[in-house]
Amino acid sequence: MTVVRTMRDPEALTLTIIAELAAPPSRVWQVWADPRRLERWWGPPTWPATFVAHDFTVGGSAHYYMTGPGGEKAHGWWRFVTVEEPRVIEFEDGFADDAGAPDPEMPTTHAHVELEETADGTRMTVTSRFASTEQMEQLVAMGMEEGIQAAMGQIDGILAEA
Amino acid sequence: MDRVFAALADATRRDIVTRVLHTEASVSELAQKYAMSFAAVQKHVAVLQRAGLVTKERRGRQQLVRGDVDTIRAAARLLEQYEEIWRDRIGRLEQILAEPIEGE
Numbered sequence: 001m002t003v004v005r006t007m008r009d010p011e012a013l014t015l016t017i018i019a020e021l022a023a024p025p026s027r028v029w030q031v032w033a034d035p036r037r038l039e040r041w042w043g044p045p046t047w048p049a050t051f052v053a054h055d056f057t058v059g060g061s062a063h064y065y066m067t068g069p070g071g072e073k074a075h076g077w078w079r080f081v082t083v084e085e086p087r088v089i090e091f092e093d094g095f096a097d098d099a100g101a102p103d104p105e106m107p108t109t110h111a112h113v114e115l116e117e118t119a120d121g122t123r124m125t126v127t128s129r130f131a132s133t134e135q136m137e138q139l140v141a142m143g144m145e146e147g148i149q150a151a152m153g154q155i156d157g158i159l160a161e162a
Numbered sequence: 163m164d165r166v167f168a169a170l171a172d173a174t175r176r177d178i179v180t181r182v183l184h185t186e187a188s189v190s191e192l193a194q195k196y197a198m199s200f201a202a203v204q205k206h207v208a209v210l211q212r213a214g215l216v217t218k219e220r221r222g223r224q225q226l227v228r229g230d231v232d233t234i235r236a237a238a239r240l241l242e243q244y245e246e247i248w249r250d251r252i253g254r255l256e257q258i259l260a261e262p263i264e265g266e
Contacts, residue, residue, distance in 0.1 A: 003252055006245050010237035011176050011183075015244055019252045023259040031255055041254035126248065136240040 004123075013130040021122045025115040028122045029086035032056075032113065039064065047074075053100060058083050062091075063100030077102050089113040107131030169213035174198075175206050179215050183229030189218075192227065 007016040021028055031037045035051035043049030043066045053063040062078040075096040082090035094108035102108075110129040115122050130136045169175055174196060181187060181195070193203040207227055210216040214233050219226050 002256060003249050008238060008241040008245065010234050010241060011179055013237060013241075015241045015248070017245060017248045017252070021252075021256060021259055027259060027263075031258055037258055040258055041251055044250060044254075124252075128244070128248075133237050133240060136237070136244060 013133065013136065014127060016125065016127045019124045019126075020118065020120065021124055023121050025086040025117050025122045028115050028124060032089055033085075035062075056080060056083060063096060073098070075100060087115055107135040109135070169209050169215055172206070172209075175210055178203075178206060178227070179210060179229055179234070182216055182227045183231065183234065186226045186228040188224040188226055190224070 002021060003017060003019045005016075005018040007014075009015075031041065033056050035054035038054070039049040039051050042064070047066045047068055049064050049066050051062060051064040053061065055061055058080055060080050060083075062080075063075070064078075065073045065075045067073055075098060076093065077096040077100055078091045078093050080089070080091045082088050090110075090112045092108045093111055095103045095106040097103060108131060112125075112127040112129075114125045116125075177196075178192060181192070189204055189207060190200060192207070193200040196203060207216060207218065210227075211218055214230055216227050216229055219228070
């Protein structure tokens with residue numbers, strides 16, 4: 001496990017996760033900058049993400065959707081606040097309608113990503129700041145479902161091989 | 163839950179919650195810690211109370227403020243679950259980084 005440290009601050013509703021990655025910052029930058037790479041890790045195998053727009057510039061926005069096992073789609077948007085290659089990415093992350101337009105009823109998450117070069121590669125620090133516990137519940141409900149589905153998929157795979 | 167968010171949007175209120183989560187304090191004790199009036203602190207406490215983040219109890223002449231551990235704990239549990247989502251993401255991200263470089 002390369003996640004070296006996590007910090008949860010329930011009072012400020014923030015989560016910080018620090019990972020040591022075995023690749024230089026320029027390559028880690030690519031997994032954020034290139035939508036084809038990004039969609040391979042953002043969503044779990046059972047809820048894969050598809051980025052239909054990814055304007056990776058300050059003020060630019062991204063539109064993606066995640067497809068569930070039943071074909072249902074959950075849309076999301078990002079708006080890039082900071083893009084400093086290959087060091088800092090900062091963006092707002094929220095729910096969107098089918099066309100990718102931000103849902104004004106839903107609160108947004110603020111994400112701050114920092115990449116630092118180390119002797120072995122890159123230290124990536126991701127800080128997520130939530131607007132409310134209600135929003136966290138929604139995100140986690142989606143994520144948990146994804147997690148369970150992914151685990152089930154893995155069990156199926158093992159059974160098929162047995 | 164929107165109240166929780168609004169309540170925690172203020173730095174002084176966050177500080178009050180942190181303080182009374184560990185040790186209960188009276189409103190007058192809190193007022194001494196911040197450069198503001200008793201009434202101002204009392205207002206902050208009222209906002210936190212409505213959000214369910216603190217409880218207030220009258221004991222003798224004092225009003226004791228205590229952090230509601232359950233609300234904070236619920237938020238902590240959610241963060242823990244969200245952390246799992248990120249751990250999975252980083253696991254997948256690493257697999258991509260481990261692939262041989264092609265056409266770069």
